[in-house]
Amino acid sequence: MKGVRNVGFRRVKRGENPGYPRFKGKGRYDSFTFPQAGTTGVKLQEGGKRVLLYGLGSVKVKLHRPLEGKLKTATVKREGEHWYIVFTCEVEPRPLPPNDGVVGIDLGTNPHFLVTSEGERVEAPRYFQKAQAKLAAAQRSLARKKRGSRRREKARRRLARLYRKIANQRRDFHHKLARRLVNRYGTIVHEDLNILGLARSRTAKGVLDAGLAQFLQTLAYKAEEAGRRVVGVDPRHTSQDCPVCGHREKRPLWMRVSTCPQCGTFLHRDVAAALNILARARTEPSGMGTAWAVP
Ligand SMILES: [Zn+2]
Structure with a gap:
């Protein structure tokens, strides 16, 4: 845990302007949420192709599924090399008409x-089975790479990407x-x-x-x-x-x-x-x- 304790507040302690959190070394997990105090909010633009994060600017996004309800906050996260925005929406409960079925x-x-x-x-859905051969290959490839090497890191990312894709497909299927x-x-x-x-x-x-x-x-x-x-x-x-x-x-x-x-x-x-x-x-x-x- 060496050094971790002070990470977030170093600039505050020095009396500098803390600014926005900065992202740290690879493999770390970072996140921050919009709107931050004193700003007005977040907004989707261009029919969901971009999102405006006040104070940061407009960024391109790829929505995994359409947002329902009123957009409240957006949390920007990084996992490995991937950036995510997790939106929270306020959904009015919309009871469907009664159904005896x-x-x-x-x-x-x-x-x-x-x-x-x-x-x-x-x-x-056979996502997992279909992807299984690919997963096995990616796993074997990872196992062959030398610890700490750049190629191992690449192989690790490839594997993580595969898992992530399968999880997203599955979630989408469940929702529908x-x-x-x-x-x-x-x-x-x-x-x-x-x-x-x-x-x-x-x-x-x-x-x-x-x-x-x-x-x-x-x-x-x-x-x-x-x-x-x-x-x-x-x-x-x-x-x-x-x-x-x-x-x-x-x-x-x-x-x-x-x-x-x-x-x-x-x-x-x-x-x-x-x-x-x-x-x-x-x-x-x-x-x-x-x-x-x-x-
Ligand atoms: Zn019977």
């Missing part, structure tokens, strides 16, 4: 990201999907991921990759904003029970379709699971016993 969603059953009780299937569900349904029922280590109980890779927990957070947030409901239910046996007669049968994971031996209903494994998840919200205490019309 209810849906159950089954999450992370390969190869789908989710399947709804209405039979809609959303493919899992959550928005779509919230627009369409008044109540969305999903498996409570905290009840079972879901990732461990399913075929692991696709599930972990899909970032289910992150998606559910996004979904909960968007639902709250829109005045919609998200309910988590106990996921146990939801993929084994027949949604029509309740017959329970353990089937191998590869078995996508089957016929219920008790009532003869033809079942799609994932859709049946989504139907069971939906049904649980009606019977479980966490669903508060709310009576909904069965679709």
